[in-house]
Amino acid sequence: MEPNGRGGRLIHMIRNLTVDPSALHSLSADYRGHSTELAAHAADLTAIARQFNVFGPVGEAFAAALAQATHQQAQLAYRLSAHLDTGAATATATADNFIDADQSVGGRIGTWW
Numbered sequence: 166m167e168p169n170g171r172g173g174r175l176i177h178m179i180r181n182l183t184v185d186p187s188a189l190h191s192l193s194a195d196y197r198g199h200s201t202e203l204a205a206h207a208a209d210l211t212a213i214a215r216q217f218n219v220f221g222p223v224g225e226a227f228a229a230a231l232a233q234a235t236h237q238q239a240q241l242a243y244r245l246s247a248h249l250d251t252g253a254a255t256a257t258a259t260a261d262n263f264i265d266a267d268q269s270v271g272g273r274i275g276t277w278w
Contacts, residue, residue: 189260
């Protein structure tokens with residue numbers, strides 16, 4: 166912002182930005198909850214993959230393919246879980262940064278008047 170004219174009035178350089186930090190914190194909590202749930206599903210899939218030997222030699226090829234597919238899905242679930250954890254951390258940091266910026270700007274504005 167720059168002074169405008171004799172009165173030193175400020176020009177707004179960008180449009181107003183509205184942020185709801187509590188919504189970002191809720192989003193973070195939801196992401197962490199989904200992450201925990203996906204990690205549990207991934208662990209279940211990993212455990213199931215070890216039980217496919219019950220088909221015996223007749224179903225060995227089927228059991229191997231099913232175990233591989235289950236393992237792949239478990240790995241995808243673990244990766245998605247990790248991404249959700251990252252998203253949760255980012256949402257929390259973003260909310261906290263907006264709160265800090267708002268307080269900092271509020272303090273500066275108070276000193277101008």
